[in-house]
Amino acid sequence: MNSTKDLRIRFVGAGNMAASLIGGLLNKGLTASQISASDPGLAQRDYIKDTFRIMVHEDNNAHFGMPDIVVLAVKPQVMKQVLADVKASILTNEPLVISVAAGITTAQIERWLSPQLSVVRTMPNTPALIGQGAIGMFANEQVKDAQKRMTEQIMDAVGTSVWLSKESQVDAVTALSGSGPAYFFMFMEHLQAAAEQLGLTAEDAALLTKKTAVGAALLAERSDESLATLRERVTSPNGTTAAALDAFARQHVDEVINQAVQAANERSVTLSREFD
Numbered sequence: 266m267n268s269t270k271d272l273r274i275r276f277v278g279a280g281n282m283a284a285s286l287i288g289g290l291l292n293k294g295l296t297a298s299q300i301s302a303s304d305p306g307l308a309q310r311d312y313i314k315d316t317f318r319i320m321v322h323e324d325n326n327a328h329f330g331m332p333d334i335v336v337l338a339v340k341p342q343v344m345k346q347v348l349a350d351v352k353a354s355i356l357t358n359e360p361l362v363i364s365v366a367a368g369i370t371t372a373q374i375e376r377w378l379s380p381q382l383s384v385v386r387t388m389p390n391t392p393a394l395i396g397q398g399a400i401g402m403f404a405n406e407q408v409k410d411a412q413k414r415m416t417e418q419i420m421d422a423v424g425t426s427v428w429l430s431k432e433s434q435v436d437a438v439t440a441l442s443g444s445g446p447a448y449f450f451m452f453m454e455h456l457q458a459a460a461e462q463l464g465l466t467a468e469d470a471a472l473l474t475k476k477t478a479v480g481a482a483l484l485a486e487r488s489d490e491s492l493a494t495l496r497e498r499v500t501s502p503n504g505t506t507a508a509a510l511d512a513f514a515r516q517h518v519d520e521v522i523n524q525a526v527q528a529a530n531e532r533s534v535t536l537s538r539e540f541d
């Protein structure tokens with residue numbers, strides 16, 4: 266498969282993550298006619314239809330005319346029930362099944378559909394909407410090389426992807442980059458609020474917070490230096506940055522971050538048992 270121009274992609278569930286992926290795919294040149302989505306929520310369907318001009322359906326089985334790829338973009342809580350709903354359509358067409366759901370394993374999807382199906386479990390994140398996603402992918406044994414290339418083409422359209430050799434690594438990716446944008450947004454929210462307390466206007470604080478985050482992220486991406494070296498370059502001895510970093514260290518920010526990422530990893534593991 267050399268091109269995405271003939272692919273037919275069906276999204277089951279058209280919420281935040283599906284919207285990020287659909288937006289990213291359209292930005293990369295897929296046409297609206299190649300993509301469709303189903304969702305029981307009327308408001309959600311209207312939003313997706315108005316924003317992306319793709320076909321939307323209330324019935325999950327209404328858009329299964331020989332799709333190449335079915336993207337499962339529903340919450341882990343409803344995955345089992347949704348797969349029972351679409352099982353017959355999927356078994357008729359045998360598309361590549363790509364799941365974006367946190368915690369749900371390929372073994373569960375095989376058990377709920379068929380062990381013969383090609384299933385890729387992925388963990389994208391919402392920056393996929395602007396082509397800046399960070400994505401981990403794990404393929405079950407049925408996935409053929411051509412299907413792997415197809416998955417890469419889709420994920421490359423919305424960001425940077427890596428294949429994982431062990432499925433347990435998807436939980437770690439979930440804790441790192443799947444949930445990660447929220448960690449950075451939270452940090453930025455607090456930074457902005459602190460700057461407002463120091464007397465900046467809300468507008469200036471918001472602008473400077475965002476530009477600082479973007480600048481730091483781009484510098485980290487483009488530089489050959491380690492994150493530690495880049496941090497040290499900002500930190501003059503006995504200067505302002507050192508004062509701030511000392512305050513973080515006194516609160517053991519490294520332990521706080523480690524505990525938070527461990528908690529997300531653990532939640533990813535327990536999700537699969539909870540909704541089995």
Ligand SMILES: NC(=O)C1=CN([C@@H]2O[C@H](COP(=O)(O)OP(=O)(O)OC[C@H]3O[C@@H](n4cnc5c(N)ncnc54)[C@H](O)[C@@H]3O)[C@@H](O)[C@H]2O)C=CC1
Pocket residue numbers: 277278279280281282283303304305306309325338339340341343347365366367368388389390391443444
């Ligand atoms: N939001 C994020 O940053 C990320 C989310 N994910 C995963 O993506 C999946 C979706 O999450 P979000 O998009 O954030 O949630 P969401 O709640 O925005 O979207 C889920 C959509 O599924 C629809 N839905 C509910 N029952 C359905 C059914 N029976 N058939 C079809 N659609 C149904 C809902 O109406 C909703 O629009 C989850 O499994 C989550 O773990 C993965 C990576 C990042």
Ligand SMILES: O=C(O)[C@@H]1CCC=N1
Pocket residue numbers: 367439443444
């Ligand atoms: O919070 C969640 O469970 C999903 C998975 C990763 C990001 N959002």
